[in-house]
Amino acid sequence: MKELIEEVFVAGYAGADFSGDDSALLRADGGELAFTTDSFVVDPIFFPGGDIGRLAIAGTVNDLLTSAARPIAISASFIIEEGLEIDALRAIAASMRRTAEEAQVGIVTGDTKVVPRGSADKVFITTSGVGVVRRAGVSGGSARCGDKVILTGSVGDHGTAVMLAREKLLDTEAVVSDVAPLVDIVTGLIESGCEVHAMRDPTRGGIASSLNEIASQSQVAVEIDEVRVRVNPAVNAACEALGIEPFFVANEGKMLIFVAAGDAEKALGVVRSRRYGEEAEIVGQVRPGPAGRVTVKTAIGTSRMLAMPSGELLPRIC
């Protein structure tokens, strides 16, 4: 998919600002705006810990936050398969409203298309968001040698929860999606004055993808301490059973934060004091090189490369 995007779309839009970040930046009448979009096709549409509606709002809010932007407006566009129960739709709409209220952002415009049965699967939601940039220069390309890497909590919960719910494997209630809007954490960081250089929410492809993207955009190496990365025991067990690796599994309520070494402890304290940040840890650091490389220091002191996920990612996780 990454190749497809790069080949077909990015190459197609010469001159457009595809920075590699999750939001594009716009200049409008003196302010800097962040603008982002994502389509959500998760299957099933309701899963332990969330639903496609909460996912759509949180996903777009979190993408804006990675540019240190305050989300100000969300649009929501629905493609609905004929025959979807109106109660399901109502539950999804209520969930979106609650999530938007939690993130203190308005859903201000929308669209709905109904397609005949069999032309879509239940419901797909595309959300776009506009935010006002509160701190310029925060980008996947701005990580610097010496930075510490904060991870706001455990990894692999969302993707594992969805896989288990879909395949009806194991006890599907033992693993719960982490889907959540991280406004409180990012607001706290910005207001603290801590020198944050880069943020990314590790969704598709997990922290492996996000760390590789930032290492590559910033032309630095990233070293992660495996023992500092929290994986919930039920997630670990399920991933082993499914033959997947938690570092490659999607999260929907976590943030990777690259912060200047001198501010790392202070930033960690801020994150831990905020909602959804209670289990944050400093999980790694930025090294000068080789540029683009991500390594994991294992519990027994050896080191292994953490590559970009290759081949097929799990479909319809988000």
Add this chain to the structure above:
Amino acid sequence: MKELIEEVFVAGYAGADFSGDDSALLRADGGELAFTTDSFVVDPIFFPGGDIGRLAIAGTVNDLLTSAARPIAISASFIIEEGLEIDALRAIAASMRRTAEEAQVGIVTGDTKVVPRGSADKVFITTSGVGVVRRAGVSGGSARCGDKVILTGSVGDHGTAVMLAREKLLDTEAVVSDVAPLVDIVTGLIESGCEVHAMRDPTRGGIASSLNEIASQSQVAVEIDEVRVRVNPAVNAACEALGIEPFFVANEGKMLIFVAAGDAEKALGVVRSRRYGEEAEIVGQVRPGPAGRVTVKTAIGTSRMLAMPSGELLPRIC
């Protein structure tokens, strides 16, 4: 669908700004922004005169224009059915780029999701747009008694072209979609200083829908002179054969413009001098009441009501 939107979504988002216009208005750092979104599910994805990519860009650009906004950025999110030929995707991307260039707007951010075969139909595209409002107060709620109604060209072309292409009825090349971004027309109007009160691009539900929406939002009556509304002969013939009414059929490159009576002739001259506006006509006027009523004066001098389209609209026209 209108009921569904109103019942589920609008009611769900108390406090959000669902003005009834095609774009929401945002205030950000001193400027006023327009923000809009639409999903495109047209079938077939290539049709005479256009394709889903051109449709997605033109549709979002035109929605921004109805708020008298200059489009500054578009996002594009794709839901792709596994197995769609890469060449089709490349052609769509190229068409989007060309249309965006024509509209002088950048496609600045995007997303792509691939779903398994049978979970979607070829490709769905959701575009969102941000624009800078150049003239405040232009809204479907701002039409005034005495206003003249300019229509920028013929009606029914897009919907008819898609229906014919899909059903492989008649000579599918005789009717060509009008899909086009109308930046040139709206820029001309704004720069002319003409007192434009309301604009709407009559897409789903045709001019019948748009006129009823504006009549209702503005609490005025609208009277249309049937003989002034241009319907291409091939569209007329096809609509008769299909048993549909051109006033109810989607357009994708037309604008309804409500302008103060004193500026109507000047505005008509401006529109006619601009791309896609050559065949513009003054097709009607605004009456004081009954509020919300749209009537059509027929060729023989009688008058009939033009109701909001009821029941099922043609599916997957845009």
